[in-house]
Amino acid sequence: NAGVTQTPKFQVLKTGQSMTLQCAQDMNHEYMSWYRQDPGMGLRLIHYSVGAGITDQGEVPNGYNVSRSTTEDFPLRLLSAAPSQTSVYFCASWAGNYGYTFGSGTRLTVV
Amino acid sequence: GQQLNQSPQSMFIQEGEDVSMNCTSSSIFNTWLWYKQDPGEGPVLLIALYKAGELTSNGRLTAQFGITRKDSFLNISASIPSDVGIYFCAGQAPGGNKLVFGAGTILRVKS
Numbered sequence: 001n002a003g004v005t006q007t008p009k010f011q012v013l014k015t016g017q018s019m020t021l022q023c024a025q026d027m028n029h030e031y032m033s034w035y036r037q038d039p040g041m042g043l044r045l046i047h048y049s050v051g052a053g054i055t056d057q058g059e060v061p062n063g064y065n066v067s068r069s070t071t072e073d074f075p076l077r078l079l080s081a082a083p084s085q086t087s088v089y090f091c092a093s094w095a096g097n098y099g100y101t102f103g104s105g106t107r108l109t110v111v
Numbered sequence: 112g113q114q115l116n117q118s119p120q121s122m123f124i125q126e127g128e129d130v131s132m133n134c135t136s137s138s139i140f141n142t143w144l145w146y147k148q149d150p151g152e153g154p155v156l157l158i159a160l161y162k163a164g165e166l167t168s169n170g171r172l173t174a175q176f177g178i179t180r181k182d183s184f185l186n187i188s189a190s191i192p193s194d195v196g197i198y199f200c201a202g203q204a205p206g207g208n209k210l211v212f213g214a215g216t217i218l219r220v221k222s
Contacts, residue, residue: 004153031208033209033210035212040120040214040215041214042115042117042199042212042213042214042215043154043199043212044212045209045210048208048209050208058209090153090154092153094208099142099144099146099156099159099201100144100156100201100210101156102146102153102154102155103153104151104152104153105151105152105153
């Protein structure tokens with residue numbers, strides 16, 4: 001099925017560990033983004049990309065890295081996990097019309 | 112940065128009642144979007160608005176793009192139990208690709 005696929009769905013990390021959240025879309029969308037969702041704060045933009053090889057920072061980029069080597073994939077890397085990064089992470093892609101398409105999320109707990 | 116004020120924060124209504132929620136901004140937007148998020152899932156687009164004054168319906172849902180381009184509302188008529196979830200507004204500023212999200216309205220329905 002066409003859409004945005006995120007893996008893993010759940011993850012528990014220890015403080016200081018690193019990991020990569022995967023995001024892939026098969027709709028040939030140029031624009032992809034990562035959001036984190038925390039209670040009462042809506043979705044906040046972490047990083048975004050307007051095409052392969054182009055990335056930029058969003059509202060809350062500290063502690064995260066991204067790269068965009070292909071149109072399909074947009075992984076999010078946590079360099080050294082901290083408890084403040086406990087959140088639900090959503091990847092989204094956009095073709096310019098009809099709003100963003102979101103993945104089903106990755107629930108991350110940092111202990 | 113740009114902020115969206117979404118209200119109310121939560122609603123607990125009787126099945127069959129109508130629901131109204133809105134978003135306001137201090138700056139103008141070119142696009143207003145309304146999303147619904149079910150538990151454990153990513154947000155799903157309900158309605159997209161692209162022109163000031165536009166009024167769009169999707170079944171029992173109706174949304175409007177405010178004339179000033181700084182606000183939008185979403186109405187749900189004759190609520191049913193499956194309307195339960197979190198509703199987010201999102202706006203896209205002129206010349207930008209990024210979406211700004213409201214903090215969400217939690218809707219609970221008593222049957």
